Amino acid sequence: MDKKPTTRKGPHFCSLRYGLALIMHFSNFTMITQRVSLSIAIIAMVNSTQLRGPVNASIEDHWIDTLNNQSSSMKEVSTRASVYQWSPETQGIIFSSISYGIIMTLIPSGYLAGILGAKHMLGAGLLVSSLLTLFTPLAADLGVILVIVIRTVQGMAQGMAWTGQFTIWAKWAPPLERSKLTSIAGSGAAFGSFIILCVGGLISQALGWPFIFYIFGSIGCVCCLLWFTVIYDDPLNHPCISIREKEYIVSSLTQQSSSPRRSVPIKAMVRCLPLWAIFMGFFSHFWLCTIIITYLPTYINTVLHVNIRDSGVLSSLPFIAASSCTILGGQLADFLLSRNLLSLIAVRKLFSSLGLLLPSLCAVALPFVASSYMTTIILLILIPGTSNLCDSGFIINTLDVAPRYASFLMGISRGFGLIAGIISSTTTGFLISQDSESGWRNVFFLSAAVNMFGLIFYFTFGQAKIQDWAKERPLTRL
Template sequence: MEKPSPRRGPGLCSLRYGLAVVMHLSNLSMITQRVGLSIAIIAMVNGTQQPAPANASADRPAAGPLQPPLGPPGELHAGTSVYAWSPETQGILFSSISYGILLTLIPSGYLAGILGAKHMLGAGLLASSLLSLCTPLAADLGVSLVIVIRVAQGMAQGMAWTGQFTIWAKWAPPLERSKLTSIAGSGAALGSSLILCVGGLISQALGWPFIFYIFGGVGCVCCLLWFTVIYDDPMHHPCISLREQEHIVSSLAQQPTSPRRSVPLKAMARCLPLWAIFSGFFSHFWLCTVLVTYLPTYVSSVLRVSIRESGVLSSLPFVAASTCTVLAGQLADFLLSRNLLRLVTVRKLFSALGLLLPSLCALALPFVASSYVTTVALLILIPGTSNLCDVGFIINTLDVAPRYASFLMGISRGFGLLAGIISSTATGFLISQDPASGWRNVFFLAAAVNVLGLAFYLTFGRAEIQDWAKERALTRL
């Protein structure tokens, strides 16, 4: 005789974990397309060649004591195009994709909550992949077209990043949110590791254009998985088991899930817990963007290695980051399921660790530049510890306003991307003035931003659903 079971739904073999894996692969694909330029540009820009070719641009980076000896010109693939792009131009190229993401984050988050995330996110992933395939041709036609391509690619990725939280608001039971979102989110760290590890090898063996061709193609394949496996909610998925469906629906029964066509913007603007989340995103993305964008350049210039070794060394920090993301999610849900810590304590604890530890490592980097092993160890620790934030303020919007999680994630990532735009541009400017003191100023500034953001989050951060986001508030707003 059957009766409804209060038992926990199926675990690792469940459909919701399958969705997390597909989302992991999609995030991996998008980040490889985004970071690919960081490793390809070492081969693309003639300022990186040693010895200097006859057609070297006057805009090339200063070849001081920190300039990496990348070997003879023959090390670059024969027939590879070389572009005279100054450090300032490179900074604009790196930040241009962030401008595009910033343009679509907020509107796509709102529309995903109304229209459904599956098709919007899938379309964004597909568009980003196709634009990646077009990047080498755009580079031959001029730097301005590359910037346009990168902005458009950013707009496509903005559509694909934000709506993920709309899906998790309907698929992730509260006690599994950290696990599921960390599995999906770790794809970004693993993707960064993958592209940085094999990007240099691809550039040497096939030529830098194949970095864009290969990972653009991988993104197209991920689109097939996305449209096949992903559904907006468990009620409409054709392959979900009845047991898992009941488990998800019953676990979310205490939270409002009905569609909402208006957004309480005034209440949001007055909500300090939301501003605390925004400050956390701004701080976190400042250092992360510097690391993702300029790590190959830093490794090449400080450790004096070839393009291939630069890529492999640059990938190690993101292996640690991917591992830490998943482990942090497991640990956070363990602490919550055993009632060892309150939800708000877990969020603030991991946020503090994720902002303070990488800041300390970044502050130490300029003082250990002469030590190869110590420098590599610190570079590994920075993204690894930084990704502890993934179960801190990064998923905090699911706690304070699950109804508007996608829209608020768009705003949150908008603050993060604003930080990324500023930090990318500032880093390019600082290191173009003087590489030695420039890197020191870059890391000191990032640490200061992290500490200030953490102080604000610890003061005003909360983990309970806010009044304006509750079901009973609908009749008033």
């Protein structure tokens, strides 16, 4: 493990690097709301198909009564919001298209961000995603194929934005503050999920479903203005940073590479077990997290027999815990490091263990407490909350083992996570289609087994020192 910098800390929460973390928090908030917005809006977009059948008879009666009592202006808004005849199979293709788009750009965008600079790469991804969000209602009117294309390109843009962040932190985050800064930035995704689930339905009801896309697309455009104005790739080039903070950041990173390499040592990476430990951690983590994000409303509705409106509110609660645990976990990890209470690898393995073991225990317990409403809700809240403790474990471990390739490796890591999400979603749908009760039990048991595999693998091979192939060699300078 590299020696800790002896330079005294500069300005803390008033410093520029924490301002950058807040802007990244806002950026992640924006991207996740743009990604999840269709999941909320599609309920109204295919409303005519949703209202068919005896199961929804009471809902239909209530809807008719509500329409009769609405003002004329509200009727005009509702009339302008189109309704589409999209089958469940078509909806599934639309939902999955953004994940395929993200996979397509995770690795190449991470590599290019390390060479060309993350500011423009990340900002461009955020801008494209925001503009496509604004264009989504018009695309829906023009045809479902265009919606699928829009979502795929939007996924490619967000893939660029997600991975470029770690290139910036490799140059901005002092080693003793990495967990804290990345957790502040990363918690924006959990907070965004909570907000869109809470207000998306209200926006659709009050203004019409297109305004979900208009509002969050516009927020993204505002975020782009902040991004291109405040964010810089390197603290050395930032016009507003104080001399004291600049010196602190630079001196704390003196033992790490400061210049990008033009070639990536692929063979060395493939043979590096510490990297594979990170990849397996991502695979395990995303397996269960994707199930919770995708199927949580379904589970609450089918197992707890909660109506749709309450199900949406309950589905948003776990993301409060997730956002809180991300920030608190980062604070605790940096506290343990700054006080020399634990070594860097001990901290990474501790939080990886908590983030994989605790949600597994909660998931295994769920089938046995299904009869208890309150206990089930508590466990469902704890699963994503405790899972996000991994943010201070293997999720930022690439900054320790290969900081100069952090963005490229983060792209690969998230690729493993997205593959796990696709497999776990498909497997979950198959298992619960066979038998609901035993299917959910098998889903949670399988998720716990996958988490335990990832935990054992990371515990065995995980490291926190810079690998030889990732160190700068003085003789390579031309």
